Amino acid sequence: MSILFYARVFLSLAVPCGLGYLILGKVIKARPSILLAAATAYPLGISAITFCLLLLGWTHASFFYVFILIGLAGCYGAITAERRDLHSKKIFSRLTPWESFLLALICLFILYAFWQASYYPIYAYDALAVEAFKAKVFFYDQDLNKLPGIIHSSFPLQIPLIMTWANLCITRWSDRVPQMQFPLLFISLIGLHLYILRHLAGRTWALIGGLALCASPLVMTHAAIPYRDLWMLYINSAALGFLIIWMKHDKAPAPLLLAFIFAGIGTCVKLEGLAYLLVFIGALQYISRNTTTPFTPRNVVNALTALILTAAPFMLFKLSQGIPFNEKAVIDLSMSKLSLIPVALQKFVHEMFLSGNWNVIWAICAAVSIMEWKKVMQLREIKILAGALGLYLSVHLLTVLLTNNAHDLLHPDTLSRIFIHFYFIPLWISVVLLKDKRFIA
Amino acid sequence: MINATPQCYFNGCTYGAVNPQPWIVLGLMGLAVIVVLTRKLSAIPEMAKITEKWALMGIATIFFALTLLQLSAYASTLAWHCAHGKLTQKTTAAYHDLYHGFFDTALRISHEHPSPCKGKLVTDMDISREPGNTTFLFLGYFLYPVDIRINSTTKNSECLIFFRKTGALDGIKDP
Structure with missing residues (x-):
């Protein structure tokens, strides 16, 4: 492999981060802090790139125009970049030995995720049969024309287009290079947890929360494979997290705007993204009723515009290509399905507490909630998170009851992947409930 | 023996060669004991502070034990690959x-x-x-x-x- 090849691989990772940093600066109208940039720059940048690829494919223009578009956007962003710095405090200054130890452990997990991604080429069923195949077709055809003929054509295109991007950068198809994109998302996810939990519980507990995320084997495995579930976890935690920060601390429009942008991007990641949008709206509804947080008309218009701009393109594309809206879930209203309720609940409980995928985070959340029941009833952020968890579970229970997809959904292989989507909730609830304890401080 | 093929990507994650189920059940039992004892002892005013501290230590021990199990599984996987000269593969x-x-x-x-x-x-x-x-x-x-x-x-x-x-x-x- 030549130096040029490695430079191109580096470019495929650095360009989304740089582009995302510029977009983030525009959204928050200031120079982002390191932690916020680590949390959101890559997902924002790579999402912008996949939107460009979608539009280029839709208009039958060559995918290589994406480099020109990024160049133009980069120049414009760099010229008009905000110089205002809102964050004077350095986040890594004066780490205690205990915090340094936690950070070191998190770094070990990140290194392992990178090793996994570099060691194995693309593998696993969905990755090869669906995502990578679509990406390979898009790469060789430089077009999205064949999408209606591919299985699961209704699935959103975020992951295939990310893989197409990685291969466009190296100008040939590789089964290995696209893998490196996914640990970057994992780093963003950890950064996001640190950022949000630092607001909710302080730096030490944020680091414990970050470690708890890494210390869940299924999350670690998904950190290095082209599956959409870790993306969905990122999107859900970003949408709800920024909403809670907006409610609790900021009141400035930026976190609200970020929450809506990520909720919109969620519809381009998985079909469930649309259902999760309802959970997001439910949380928003709770906040608007129970707090004095200002919803100015300008805030609302900006946020809705961001949501529509991020969510609409792929839906319109599907509509224009005659691709079914959702090929997986066909409505099936038979009364016999009611007998599935106890089966589904039993499988949910088994997945949470006995599967071996989540360390013992679900159990810790349950135990701490019982021990700190008064706090659960008092803290608004806990009520929002618990309500959201109820809604997430209800979405899947209703899918079991109202569609013909029950067998698929209740299969352990699928169920564990679904539980990744809202895994941040038990983690955040545990951290917020434990934050006042004196054991560590 | 260390499994050289990819680890779980859908369910039932193994911790290297270690089956996590007994450890998880042990952890759940430990958490149940902590919850019951905390509920009982925190009602006694002079025991409340110490109970809180011990409960937190118990939860931390269970969490870190499983985290270390996971890290040791990763370490032994890497060690196996190192020993066989297979840290990278074509x-x-x-x-x-x-x-x-x-x-x-x-x-x-x-x-x-x-x-x-x-x-x-x-x-x-x-x-x-x-x-x-x-x-x-x-x-x-x-x-x-x-x-x-x-x-x-x-x-x-x-x-x-x-x-x-x-x-x-x-x-x-x-x-």
Whole structure:
């Protein structure tokens, strides 16, 4: 492999981060802090790139125009970049030995995720049969024309287009290079947890929360494979997290705007993204009723515009290509399905507490909630998170009851992947409930 | 022995060679004991502070024990790869190990016919059900741009791919 090849691989990772940093600066109208940039720059940048690829494919223009578009956007962003710095405090200054130890452990997990991604080429069923195949077709055809003929054509295109991007950068198809994109998302996810939990519980507990995320084997495995579930976890935690920060601390429009942008991007990641949008709206509804947080008309218009701009393109594309809206879930209203309720609940409980995928985070959340029941009833952020968890579970229970997809959904292989989507909730609830304890401080 | 193939990606994660189930059940039992004791003892005013501290220490111990188990599994995986000089591997070698049943065939066809071509898979496998379906989908991935997956029929095909077909050559006539 030549130096040029490695430079191109580096470019495929650095360009989304740089582009995302510029977009983030525009959204928050200031120079982002390191932690916020680590949390959101890559997902924002790579999402912008996949939107460009979608539009280029839709208009039958060559995918290589994406480099020109990024160049133009980069120049414009760099010229008009905000110089205002809102964050004077350095986040890594004066780490205690205990915090340094936690950070070191998190770094070990990140290194392992990178090793996994570099060691194995693309593998696993969905990755090869669906995502990578679509990406390979898009790469060789430089077009999205064949999408209606591919299985699961209704699935959103975020992951295939990310893989197409990685291969466009190296100008040939590789089964290995696209893998490196996914640990970057994992780093963003950890950064996001640190950022949000630092607001909710302080730096030490944020680091414990970050470690708890890494210390869940299924999350670690998904950190290095082209599956959409870790993306969905990122999107859900970003949408709800920024909403809670907006409610609790900021009141400035930026976190609200970020929450809506990520909720919109969620519809381009998985079909469930649309259902999760309802959970997001439910949380928003709770906040608007129970707090004095200002919803100015300008805030609302900006946020809705961001949501529509991020969510609409792929839906319109599907509509224009005659691709079914959702090929997986066909409505099936038979009364016999009611007998599935106890089966589904039993499988949910088994997945949470006995599967071996989540360390013992679900159990810790349950135990701490019982021990700190008064706090659960008092803290608004806990009520929002618990309500959201109820809604997430209800979405899947209703899918079991109202569609013909029950067998698929209740299969352990699928169920564990679904539980990744809202895994941040038990983690955040545990951290917020434990934050006042004196054991560590 | 350390498993050299990819770890779980859907369910039932193993901690290397260690089955986590007994540890998790032990952890759950420990948490249950902590909850019960905390509820009982925190009602006694002079015990409340110490109970809180011990409860937190108990929860932390259970969490870190499983975290260390996971880290040690990763460490032993890396150590195994180091010891066997396999910290990196070539893509073809990896796919040969993972999907040797059909990857080698796909690789050979791709070398002999590297240009795009609309193909038709001729096989005795039942590709409408497993395991034939997965084999067909994966083979389709490895073969592309020789396309056997999208709108593939005998009529519009430019090449035929014979795979696990008995008497494959019998039906071919010399031009």
